[in-house]
Amino acid sequence: MRKFLLILVQLLVIITLSAQTYMYTSANLNLRSGPSVSHRILATIPLGTRILMVEMCDCDWIRIHYNGKIGYVSSRYLTDQKVVNNSNKNSVRSTGNANSKTRYYTNSSGQRVQSPTRYNSAPPGATALCRDGTYSFSKNRRGTCSGHGGVARWLK
Structure with missing residues (x-):
């Protein structure tokens, strides 16, 4: 019975570790104690840092783990692609990770x-190119780049 429980615990750890999701910061990013700019800054996360997501959601603020701290960051500055800093201009390059x-x-x-x-x-x-430097794939002009500073330039 003891051996079975040990194997079960090891399996759960393996499953948990394989399910972890990482994202990259697309700007220097403040880690906050709560989900808004009014909360205390716990740390500043540098551009291009790979961070562990505590929970994933399609919301404005996401809970993450960074340097032993758990806090909140704005989701608009997170990307699943590795960020490269070229000539002080932020850009993103695909990691090629399936x-x-x-x-x-x-x-x-x-x-x-x-x-x-x-x-x-x-x-x-x-x-469209949004004012924050992201590209929109919206099929409708209404609301395009909302939450990203609005449209800087239409592409089509």
């Missing part, structure tokens, strides 16, 4: 659309 997850949302027409994402140049299917 496990990287592109975020999607369902628009008001019920279509599944890729969430705004940071790229080095306009990717196929992008419809």
Whole structure:
């Protein structure tokens, strides 16, 4: 019985570790004690840092683990792609990892659309460049780049 419990615990640890999700910061990012800018800053996470997600959600603030601390960061500055700092200009390069997850949302027409994402140049299917440097894939001009500073330039 003892051996069985030990094997069961080891299996649970392996499953938990394999299910962990990591993201990268797309800017220097404040780790906060709560989910808003009014909460205390616990640490500043440098651009391009790989961080462990405590929980994933499609929300404005996400709970993460960084340097032994658990806190909240704004989801608009997280990406599943490795960030490279070129000439003081933030850019993103694909990690080539088959496990990287592109975020999607369902628009008001019920279509599944890729969430705004940071790229080095306009990717196929992008419809607008947002003011925060991300590219939008919205199929509708209404609400495009909302939460990303609005549209800087339409691509199509």
